[in-house]
Amino acid sequence: MMKRILSLILAASMILAFAACGSKTAEPDRELNVLNWGEYIDPDLIDEFEEQTGIQVNYIEMTSNEEMLIKLRSSDSNYDLCFPSDYIIEQMIREDMLLPLDYSKIPNAENIDPKMKEITNVFDPGNKYSLPYMWGTVGILYNTTMVDEPVDSWEILWNEKYAGKIWMYDSVRDTIGITLKYLGYDLNTRNEAEVNAARDLLIAQAPLRKGFGTDNMRTSMVNGKAALALIYSGDAFACIGENPDLAYAVPKEGSNVWFDNVIIPKNAKNVNAAHMFINFLNDPENATRNTEYIGYSTPNKAAMDNLGPEYTEDETYNPSQEILARCEVFHDLGEFVEVFNAAWDKIKASN
Amino acid sequence: MKRKFFAYPYIVWMILFIAVPMLFIFYYAFNVDGRWTTEKFIQTLMDMDNWRILWVSLEFAFGTTAICLLLGYPIAYILSNMKKSVAGFISVLFFVPMWMNFVLRTYAWSAIIEYAIPELFGVTESLTDTASGRTIAVLLVLVYDFLPFMVMPLYNTLSKLDKNLLEASRDLGANGVKTFFRVVLPLSVPGIVSGITMVFVPSITAFTVPALIGNGAYMLYGNKIETAITSAAGYHKNDFSVGSTLSIILLLCIVVSTLIMNHFDKDKEGGSIL
Numbered sequence: 001m002m003k004r005i006l007s008l009i010l011a012a013s014m015i016l017a018f019a020a021c022g023s024k025t026a027e028p029d030r031e032l033n034v035l036n037w038g039e040y041i042d043p044d045l046i047d048e049f050e051e052q053t054g055i056q057v058n059y060i061e062m063t064s065n066e067e068m069l070i071k072l073r074s075s076d077s078n079y080d081l082c083f084p085s086d087y088i089i090e091q092m093i094r095e096d097m098l099l100p101l102d103y104s105k106i107p108n109a110e111n112i113d114p115k116m117k118e119i120t121n122v123f124d125p126g127n128k129y130s131l132p133y134m135w136g137t138v139g140i141l142y143n144t145t146m147v148d149e150p151v152d153s154w155e156i157l158w159n160e161k162y163a164g165k166i167w168m169y170d171s172v173r174d175t176i177g178i179t180l181k182y183l184g185y186d187l188n189t190r191n192e193a194e195v196n197a198a199r200d201l202l203i204a205q206a207p208l209r210k211g212f213g214t215d216n217m218r219t220s221m222v223n224g225k226a227a228l229a230l231i232y233s234g235d236a237f238a239c240i241g242e243n244p245d246l247a248y249a250v251p252k253e254g255s256n257v258w259f260d261n262v263i264i265p266k267n268a269k270n271v272n273a274a275h276m277f278i279n280f281l282n283d284p285e286n287a288t289r290n291t292e293y294i295g296y297s298t299p300n301k302a303a304m305d306n307l308g309p310e311y312t313e314d315e316t317y318n319p320s321q322e323i324l325a326r327c328e329v330f331h332d333l334g335e336f337v338e339v340f341n342a343a344w345d346k347i348k349a350s351n
Numbered sequence: 352m353k354r355k356f357f358a359y360p361y362i363v364w365m366i367l368f369i370a371v372p373m374l375f376i377f378y379y380a381f382n383v384d385g386r387w388t389t390e391k392f393i394q395t396l397m398d399m400d401n402w403r404i405l406w407v408s409l410e411f412a413f414g415t416t417a418i419c420l421l422l423g424y425p426i427a428y429i430l431s432n433m434k435k436s437v438a439g440f441i442s443v444l445f446f447v448p449m450w451m452n453f454v455l456r457t458y459a460w461s462a463i464i465e466y467a468i469p470e471l472f473g474v475t476e477s478l479t480d481t482a483s484g485r486t487i488a489v490l491l492v493l494v495y496d497f498l499p500f501m502v503m504p505l506y507n508t509l510s511k512l513d514k515n516l517l518e519a520s521r522d523l524g525a526n527g528v529k530t531f532f533r534v535v536l537p538l539s540v541p542g543i544v545s546g547i548t549m550v551f552v553p554s555i556t557a558f559t560v561p562a563l564i565g566n567g568a569y570m571l572y573g574n575k576i577e578t579a580i581t582s583a584a585g586y587h588k589n590d591f592s593v594g595s596t597l598s599i600i601l602l603l604c605i606v607v608s609t610l611i612m613n614h615f616d617k618d619k620e621g622g623s624i625l
Contacts, residue, residue, distance in 0.1 A: 211566020
């Protein structure tokens with residue numbers, strides 16, 4: 001009997017130990033929980049922020065916007081800062097999940113390029129809840145030794161000459177989005193027939209496709225294993241840096257311009273430190289180092305001024321007004337996203 | 352029976368991490384926005400795309416299991432006829448790669464298929480450029496990963512086989528082939544059953560290998576559950592009903608296949624999962 005009680009105590013203490021893992025040990029106002037994409041910040045900056053302020057930063061990585069949304073909705077969510085993409089921010093505003101930013105605590109916000117604020121206005125009017133962090137376009141990365149014709153249209157991704165050498169991106173919105181553009185439709189269409197037309201075109205592309213890539217696609221392109229890839233400009237910029245045979249183009253039919261903005265969730269515990277961190281990131285010097293580390297374009301004008309011509313004069317890193325003019329941002333599709341997901345299932349099943 | 356109390360931490364573990372999550376799956380399958388309904392459940396069942404995806408996953412699982420059995424049986428048979436010390440050494444060789452992390456091994460295979468093999472033959476094309484090549488590559492890596500799980504139970508059963516029975520068979524006039532099919536094979540059924548179970552069940556849900564080796568070109572059942580759960584967050588307040596329903600279907604598939612396999616293994620000699 002004694003032994004049974006002992007083992008029950010053992011079991012109970014195990015449960016308590018697990019429960020303790022969930023609760024926090026440090027003082028809440030000395031701690032900042034950041035939820036961000038992997039390798040999406042210069043780790044030295046985190047160390048410096050900790051040194052300067054004495055606030056401990058817990059950097060938690062996410063792999064998708066949807067995963068982040070699930071985490072933030074959880075009732076015991078304790079994230080103070082997060083970096084979702086444009087259309088997700090639009091949805092979060094609609095669902096009243098965000099805290100308005102207190103700009104008196106973010107003097108460095110004035111470093112953000114007004115041109116960028118103009119674009120982000122479409123999903124967050126007046127940047128009430130979010131401040132641009134990184135941005136870029138979606139386009140084609142190609143190997144100039146394998147592709148001899150000019151790359152100026154999405155049509156080349158359906159060219160049989162490059163069968164088995166074409167990478168698409170493993171993401172519903174991007175891959176279907178550019179196909180809609182190729183067909184001359186709206187990136188944010190809510191017309192089922194148009195989505196299905198894009199779906200059929202992508203099913204027809206199956207024999208030409210090497211696959212739907214993410215990280216593996218970058219390695220493949222850098223090593224000259226494929227000719228063409230649908231890619232984010234920031235990734236393209238990094239690939240071109242490693243292999244000068246590569247080049248990047250945003251096709252004439254138009255494309256997507258995307259933003260990852262920094263937000264503070266409504267249930268954040270350490271709002272003050274979150275503002276401090278946003279201000280710290282937008283310091284011209286810090287923003288410069290951050291964009292150099294990540295390789296994605298910075299919306300910070302002061303940081304842009306610090307960068308050399310290898311960044312500022314590069315159309316991949318810093319697209320011209322003419323390129324930007326043919327790009328639009330993604331909008332939250334609401335329930336219509338189901339039509340996109342169903343199309344995606346069929347496209348994936350066609351391989 | 353005295354030492355039963357050692358089982359309590361394990362029982363608590365089972366309740367916390369197996370029974371409770373299972374209840375959650377059933378709860379979410381029939382509960383949308385705090386309201387009990389079978390509407391989403393039926394809708395998911397009626398969606399033919401889900402069944403098509405399940406079928407592709409089953410095809411990979413069947414293929415992997417069949418190739419593992421065809422390759423693994425001769426290996427186990429040869430091993431069982433070797434001297435114990437030699438056989439022990441060779442079976443360790445089989446297990447050494449498994450000490451390394453599964454994802455790392457898969458990445459290594461991806462590099463071999465994408466880079467090392469084309470380099471070796473001096474070509475730019477790789478196996479994964481075409482759909483059929485990707486299927487072959489995925490099957491190759493799945494078989495590599497699961498082969499030890501087939502060989503080991505078979506080896507256990509075959510090495511315990513009473514050699515007197517084989518001699519008796521010979522004495523009574525059966526040749527080697529006949530002895531194998533009439534004596535060895537029937538007696539090794541428990542090993543075959545647990546080998547098949549140990550390969551088939553995990554390979555239905557394998558999606559790391561198809562994702563990494565198959566260039567993300569496949570939508571397998573595991574991926575489908577993942578997207579069903581993550582994309583549902585896009586427009587509802589965390590509606591997990593579709594993902595839960597898909598999980599229940601998978602659970603039933605595994606229970607049914609295990610029951611079928613157990614039916615063949617009446618003596619439970621090879622050990623079983625359920």
